[in-house]
Amino acid sequence: MKKALLRGRRLSKVFAQGQVKNKVLDRVDVDIYKKDFTIIMGSSGAGKSTLLYALSRMDTVTEGTVTYKDKELTRMKEKQMAKLRAEEFGFVFQQTHLVSSLTLFENVAVAGFLSKKGSSGEIQKRARTLLTRMGVEKAEDRLPAQVSGGEAQRAAIARAMIGNPGLLFADEPTGALNRSHSEEVLDLLTGLNQSGQSILMVTHDLRAAVRGNRILYLEDGKILDELELPAYKGAEDRHRESRVSQWLSELQW
Numbered sequence: 248m249k250k251a252l253l254r255g256r257r258l259s260k261v262f263a264q265g266q267v268k269n270k271v272l273d274r275v276d277v278d279i280y281k282k283d284f285t286i287i288m289g290s291s292g293a294g295k296s297t298l299l300y301a302l303s304r305m306d307t308v309t310e311g312t313v314t315y316k317d318k319e320l321t322r323m324k325e326k327q328m329a330k331l332r333a334e335e336f337g338f339v340f341q342q343t344h345l346v347s348s349l350t351l352f353e354n355v356a357v358a359g360f361l362s363k364k365g366s367s368g369e370i371q372k373r374a375r376t377l378l379t380r381m382g383v384e385k386a387e388d389r390l391p392a393q394v395s396g397g398e399a400q401r402a403a404i405a406r407a408m409i410g411n412p413g414l415l416f417a418d419e420p421t422g423a424l425n426r427s428h429s430e431e432v433l434d435l436l437t438g439l440n441q442s443g444q445s446i447l448m449v450t451h452d453l454r455a456a457v458r459g460n461r462i463l464y465l466e467d468g469k470i471l472d473e474l475e476l477p478a479y480k481g482a483e484d485r486h487r488e489s490r491v492s493q494w495l496s497e498l499q500w
């Protein structure tokens with residue numbers, strides 16, 4: 248039996264606004280496995296991002312436990328959690344949140360210094376290698392405002408990878424990109440996964456979802472169903488997209 252890298256048990260999240268309570272996650276049980284490219288799908292407002300934030304402890308849960316490599320994150324104090332997050336997790340969001348006054352290289356290197364993994368020289372070398380791997384080495388001395396949205400997102404992925412994370416969390420990483428830039432970013436994520444990187448990604452885009460080998464479907468705060476797929480082999484596999492599309496239509500997505 249596969250052992251979970253990250254495990255959520257009976258996760259509930261209630262947002263209270265005055266007297267009104269909105270239960271967004273309802274006792275969700277979920278396991279995320281090492282080396283998988285796991286996707287969270289569901290309709291708008293289903294709680295996808297809330298589940299990602301709960302599992303990464305970017306946000307607290309109302310009830311339930313989150314365990315990563317046998318450490319219970321839901322018991323950790325914020326300082327301990329911040330350390331674990333810096334050492335073990337990488338994050339990519341729809342907006343890159345790159346520091347506007349720093350070059351792409353500096354954005355990646357600074358994140359590397361914060362992860363405290365290696366000497367200054369090693370981190371700078373790794374930053375350059377990652378920017379090259381992401382295909383943005385020619386833009387590394389430019390500010391975020393001087394590059395395209397796709398280049399900025401690729402630099403943001405380099406930044407997320409600089410600490411060699413055990414798990415990369417991505418929340419709609421292609422949500423703000425045009426089709427060709429989205430494909431470039433998805434190709435990079437697929438490549439990272441093929442070299443062993445575990446990824447958990449939220450998306451509402453079918454083209455992004457087909458990159459995963461396991462898709463979880465969230466509805467009304469619960470995981471309604473999941474689909475296992477073989478590893479992604481390339482865009483020519485048309486059958487894959489129709490299979491996922493068929494599954495989603497059965498779920499009335």
Ligand SMILES: Nc1ncnc2c1ncn2[C@@H]1O[C@H](COP(=O)(O)OP(=O)(O)OP(=O)(O)O)[C@@H](O)[C@H]1O
Pocket residue numbers: 262263269271289290291292293294295296297298451
């Ligand atoms: N900080 C918050 N305070 C109050 N309600 C919130 C908060 N964050 C999210 N919600 C509510 O929780 C529900 C789920 O939000 P969430 O962003 O997780 O959904 P989602 O499935 O990621 O949606 P989308 O695909 O539209 O981004 C929504 O009804 C949202 O309005």
